[in-house]
Amino acid sequence: MPAIKIIIFGLAAYFITVLATSTEQPQLNPETGLKIDKGYEIVEAYCIGCHTGKKVSLHSATREGWKATVGKMQKIGQWTFDPLTENLILNYLSKNYPEEDLARKE
Numbered sequence: 003m004p005a006i007k008i009i010i011f012g013l014a015a016y017f018i019t020v021l022a023t024s025t026e027q028p029q030l031n032p033e034t035g036l037k038i039d040k041g042y043e044i045v046e047a048y049c050i051g052c053h054t055g056k057k058v059s060l061h062s063a064t065r066e067g068w069k070a071t072v073g074k075m076q077k078i079g080q081w082t083f084d085p086l087t088e089n090l091i092l093n094y095l096s097k098n099y100p101e102e103d104l105a106r107k108e
Contacts, residue, residue, distance in 0.1 A: 028098070035059055041094030044087060052079065058099070065096035 029038040034055030036042050049058055052075070063071060069092055076082055083091065 031055070037098040039094060039098055041090040042098075044090050045094050048083070048087075048091065049075075058095075062099045062101050063096070064101045065092055067101060068092050068095040068099075 030036065031038055031042065031046070034046055034050055036046060036050075036055045036059060045058065046055070061071070072083075072088065072091060072095075
């Protein structure tokens with residue numbers, strides 16, 4: 003009987019942990035509102051000069067869509083990224099503001 007209690011307790015602890023971590027909201031930079039994740043500093047450095055964090059965060063796209071958007075912004079602003087910087091920006095945007103993430107817009 004004690005083994006069953008240990009198993010039940012272990013399963014309960016596991017499910018509580020899974021539920022708690024799956025509903026956590028990402029940390030946001032209080033100044034820009036962007037999700038804090040790898041690469042967010044570079045997005046702030048390049049994008050926030052012309053856009054608010056809210057404008058960036060309300061947009062969603064696939065990696066290809068973000069690449070097109072970033073390319074358009076580069077033409078308008080007449081600046082370019084080195085490949086490493088562009089890759090960091092695209093990784094951040096496509097991970098944190100993906101096309102299928104429509105719930106945050108509501």
